[in-house]
Amino acid sequence: MARYDGYYLRRALPGIAVLVVLFLIPLITTFSYAFHDGMRPLMEIFEDGYTYRLLSFTLTESLLSALLSVLAALPFAAYFSRYTFPGRKAVMTLSALAFTIPTILVVLGFVIWYGNNGLLNDFLMRLTGRDHSVIEVLYSFRAIILAHVYLNFPIAFLLITQAWEGLSDTTEHAAYTLGAGRIRTFFMVTLPRLRGSIAAAFILIFLFCFSSFSIILVLGGNPAYSTFETEIYRRVHISVDREGAAALSVFALCVSSLLLIITGPGMRRRKAERRQRELIKAKGGTLAAAYALVLLILLFLLPPMLSIIYRAFYTKEGAFTLKAWNDIAEGGTGFMSAASGAVIASFVIASAVSLLSVFLGARIAMASAKRGSVLLPLLSSMPMASGSVTLGLGFSFLSAMIPFKSPLISLLLVIAAHLVIVLPFSVRTITPGARAIPALLPDAAYTLGASKRRTRRKVEMPFLYPYMRKAFAFSFALSLGEVNATLTLSDGRISTIPVLIYRMIGSYNYQGAAALGTILLAEALIIFAIGECGGKKNGIS
Amino acid sequence: MKKAMLLALVLFAATLISAEGLTESTDDMLTVYAYDSFSGDWGPAAKLLPAFEEETGIKVNLVGAGDAVEMVSRLELEGENTEADVILGVTDDFAYRVYPYLEAYDSPYLDVIDEELVFDPEHRLLPFDYGTFAFVWDSECGLEKPQSLADLTKPEYRNKIILIDPRTSSVGLGLLLWTYNIYGDGEEFEAWWRAMKDNALTIADGWSSAYGLFTEGEAPIVLSYTTSPVYHVMNENTTRYQTLVFQEGHEAQIEAIGIVKGTEHRAEAEKFIDFILSEGQLDTAIANSMYPVNTSLELPDAFNYAPQPEKIFRSGDTSPETVEALQEKWISIMTE
Numbered sequence: 001m002a003r004y005d006g007y008y009l010r011r012a013l014p015g016i017a018v019l020v021v022l023f024l025i026p027l028i029t030t031f032s033y034a035f036h037d038g039m040r041p042l043m044e045i046f047e048d049g050y051t052y053r054l055l056s057f058t059l060t061e062s063l064l065s066a067l068l069s070v071l072a073a074l075p076f077a078a079y080f081s082r083y084t085f086p087g088r089k090a091v092m093t094l095s096a097l098a099f100t101i102p103t104i105l106v107v108l109g110f111v112i113w114y115g116n117n118g119l120l121n122d123f124l125m126r127l128t129g130r131d132h133s134v135i136e137v138l139y140s141f142r143a144i145i146l147a148h149v150y151l152n153f154p155i156a157f158l159l160i161t162q163a164w165e166g167l168s169d170t171t172e173h174a175a176y177t178l179g180a181g182r183i184r185t186f187f188m189v190t191l192p193r194l195r196g197s198i199a200a201a202f203i204l205i206f207l208f209c210f211s212s213f214s215i216i217l218v219l220g221g222n223p224a225y226s227t228f229e230t231e232i233y234r235r236v237h238i239s240v241d242r243e244g245a246a247a248l249s250v251f252a253l254c255v256s257s258l259l260l261i262i263t264g265p266g267m268r269r270r271k272a273e274r275r276q277r278e279l280i281k282a283k284g285g286t287l288a289a290a291y292a293l294v295l296l297i298l299l300f301l302l303p304p305m306l307s308i309i310y311r312a313f314y315t316k317e318g319a320f321t322l323k324a325w326n327d328i329a330e331g332g333t334g335f336m337s338a339a340s341g342a343v344i345a346s347f348v349i350a351s352a353v354s355l356l357s358v359f360l361g362a363r364i365a366m367a368s369a370k371r372g373s374v375l376l377p378l379l380s381s382m383p384m385a386s387g388s389v390t391l392g393l394g395f396s397f398l399s400a401m402i403p404f405k406s407p408l409i410s411l412l413l414v415i416a417a418h419l420v421i422v423l424p425f426s427v428r429t430i431t432p433g434a435r436a437i438p439a440l441l442p443d444a445a446y447t448l449g450a451s452k453r454r455t456r457r458k459v460e461m462p463f464l465y466p467y468m469r470k471a472f473a474f475s476f477a478l479s480l481g482e483v484n485a486t487l488t489l490s491d492g493r494i495s496t497i498p499v500l501i502y503r504m505i506g507s508y509n510y511q512g513a514a515a516l517g518t519i520l521l522a523e524a525l526i527i528f529a530i531g532e533c534g535g536k537k538n539g540i541s
Numbered sequence: 542m543k544k545a546m547l548l549a550l551v552l553f554a555a556t557l558i559s560a561e562g563l564t565e566s567t568d569d570m571l572t573v574y575a576y577d578s579f580s581g582d583w584g585p586a587a588k589l590l591p592a593f594e595e596e597t598g599i600k601v602n603l604v605g606a607g608d609a610v611e612m613v614s615r616l617e618l619e620g621e622n623t624e625a626d627v628i629l630g631v632t633d634d635f636a637y638r639v640y641p642y643l644e645a646y647d648s649p650y651l652d653v654i655d656e657e658l659v660f661d662p663e664h665r666l667l668p669f670d671y672g673t674f675a676f677v678w679d680s681e682c683g684l685e686k687p688q689s690l691a692d693l694t695k696p697e698y699r700n701k702i703i704l705i706d707p708r709t710s711s712v713g714l715g716l717l718l719w720t721y722n723i724y725g726d727g728e729e730f731e732a733w734w735r736a737m738k739d740n741a742l743t744i745a746d747g748w749s750s751a752y753g754l755f756t757e758g759e760a761p762i763v764l765s766y767t768t769s770p771v772y773h774v775m776n777e778n779t780t781r782y783q784t785l786v787f788q789e790g791h792e793a794q795i796e797a798i799g800i801v802k803g804t805e806h807r808a809e810a811e812k813f814i815d816f817i818l819s820e821g822q823l824d825t826a827i828a829n830s831m832y833p834v835n836t837s838l839e840l841p842d843a844f845n846y847a848p849q850p851e852k853i854f855r856s857g858d859t860s861p862e863t864v865e866a867l868q869e870k871w872i873s874i875m876t877e
Binding site: 050053104107108111112115116117118138139213214217218219220221222223224226230231233234236237238239240242316323396397399400487488490491492493502503505506507508509510 | 577578580603604605606607608610611613614615618619635638706707708709711714738741742743744745746747749750751752753754756757758759769772773776830861864865868872875876
């Protein structure tokens with residue numbers, strides 16, 4: 001095998017170059033501040049007790065969020081990877097939607113639905129006849145976990161289902177034949193084979209939660225609940241202490257990288273898997289159980305999103321109004337043109353970003369699977385592990401380094417920045433697929449005289465397609481909802497929908513923001529639907 | 542896959558072509574760095590710039606450089622290589638960071654500006670508008686109207702107040718400095734913030750989420766600006782949401798404009814600043830929900846619902862070292 005390593009590594013070079021130029025160089029510039037006068041800023045961080053309080057909370061909330069998301073996803077993945085039933089695809093598509101919503105609207109959706117004066121409480125109060133809120137889940141630690149599981153459950157659900165579908169169940173049948181029970185078989189046979197995908201999902205979710213802070217502050221309701229990201233943000237934006245911010249970023253990155261390295265071996269290559277499992281058509285009791293699960297997912301995932309749509313049409317008092325839509329059509333300086341422009345800009349950017357990220361991500365995933373490399377997955381995960389504030393800092397360096405500006409350069413910069421943000425996602429999503437390619441298959445192809453190129457295209461790539469499609473959906477959704485890098489790098493020249501949402505809110509128009517959020521969800525839904533249909537036809541699936 | 546890549550290429554080419562048409566040289570233009578909300582589609586710029594360009598024949602290249610702090614950081618990073626001729630929207634608390642990059646300008650319009658607001662005696666930064674932080678409350682919530690910061694510590698306001706974190710928001714920092722100006726940094730300061738641990742429903746990351754929680758009815762009192770009720774009057778036709786004006790005074794944030802050192806467009810830059818300080822005053826203030834520094838101007842009727850506090854504290858008067866110490870104190874009080 002070793003002789004073919006170079007080939008796959010060369011193919012991964014464009015992706016690696018993107019990461020090095022757009023991420024590593026600005027990052028190193030940023031980090032160099034941490035090492036000013038003999039590492040003083042870094043030493044201060046290490047000696048400060050506050051750092052360790054932040055560390056302990058950050059680790060607690062992110063490990064718990066990741067664990068619960070994965071645990072919650074397992075039973076659903078078990079059903080969805082085994083049975084087929086009408087609506088199955090639709091539910092899986094829907095679950096990726098949550099990614100497109102900018103954080104501020106997720107918070108708003110949560111408050112509209114779960115809030116002390118929210119729709120759920122309103123309904124329960126009428127039901128029970130009480131005059132105060134029935135469930136008070138927000139503004140507590142539980143709320144943080146609930147919101148994180150809400151946002152990240154889909155990652156675990158989709159990734160694990162994906163991997164599980166690819167497992168043939170002959171081994172399980174063998175275990176049954178040998179007298180092992182269902183539970184024993186699951187833990188001894190199925191789970192070990194799913195380990196790679198579970199680890200991939202766990203790490204992605206962990207990293208997400210590790211750098212989360214808006215949700216934690218607003219929904220946690222207590223300043224004691226704060227993460228590294230809060231403190232990095234403070235040092236960048238409030239105290240303008242670049243050295244301290246850099247030092248803290250280095251510390252945080254070390255912690256998350258350590259976790260990446262520890263879990264790296266957990267994603268080792270699975271044994272050869274020749275046959276995909278056949279999905280069984282659900283009937284009778286199984287069908288009822290499947291729909292019960294579908295109902296559960298929908299009851300969990302939809303209300304906060306529907307709440308945003310509800311608020312786009314109804315005032316807090318419950319009166320129907322189209323005012324928000326009128327505001328979008330007429331507001332400011334012909335805002336309808338700005339809104340339609342933003343829909344197009346969002347679409348163009350998200351399409352370019354997601355295609356590129358799948359294209360480059362698949363190559364990196366292949367190369368790292370072939371080499372069993374630790375370094376490559378680490379490099380490709382670093383943008384996520386370093387957190388959005390640090391990334392933003394890097395991007396503003398990048399922006400300052402470029403001496404001339406034009407709308408075209410702004411657009412390219414935004415696309416590049418989004419690419420850096422979503423590439424880790426795409427690599428992590430595709431890697432389990434790349435590792436699942438049976439090592440014997442390409443060897444057999446080579447023996448039969450197929451070239452490296454032909455082997456890759458005809459034998460290896462088909463294994464990746466389903467994973468690539470998931471990566472595409474995630475990338476598209478992430479790029480569609482991104483706002484910080486867009487603002488930093490576009491000099492205010494490029495307005496995507498999330499950018500407009502923030503501007504709407506800036507001028508007090510929360511209902512207008514909800515209306516724009518509705519447009520964003522609609523755009524994502526249409527793209528995903530097209531992706532599902534188109535994928536089937538031309539074999540991307 | 543091939544089809545997908547082809548599509549990507551076509552998309553890419555299309556964006557290149559469409560964006561290329563918009564590109565023009567900015568060498569002869571006056572480059573103005575402004576915070577994003579000034580330059581955005583709804584910011585004052587959309588109305589002001591065409592008027593300025595028509596009047597003076599000077600073309601303006603407006604760069605939306607993130608929020609006010611990011612803009613300052615950007616100027617620091619770019620140093621002498623910056624293309625900026627004018628920087629607009631620096632707040633008084635960050636003024637000390639940009640002074641080294643600015644040159645003084647004694648605008649003739651300094652005369653009309655309220656003296657109290659001219660925070661830089663050397664006139665490197667000239668104020669153009671200012672805002673005052675205040676608590677906004679829902680007058681129909683059935684609670685007694687708080688009359689002072691001290692009133693907010695009463696047990697009846699338990700979980701009724703939405704605050705903003707001073708670590709992540711300039712509005713939150715405004716309240717921290719406000720309480721410092723009223724109570725100092727001793728026991729009274731600590732007692733006030735300890736009471737907030739009970740009375741604050743949550744301490745949001747930024748103004749956007751805090752005010753969103755407020756409009757969703759999660760709590761009847763929110764930290765915001767004195768001008769916030771204007772939106773509700775103008776767009777929802779309700780006077781239900783009102784500013785709480787406290788006799789003890791309010792924290793103010795002053796936004797200023799200045800000329801970047803070494804500019805090749807000094808004359809144009811002066812004209813631009815004069816324009817913002819004269820004809821541009823009202824539009825800028827209204828779009829920013831701030832007060833104009835020219836206090837003789839007549840404000841629209843809706844501003845009747847944005848009471849101007851008589852006594853203000855300038856955020857820039859608190860030294861950066863004090864701010865840092867206050868934040869550390871705040872963290873230890875709130876997390877103990």
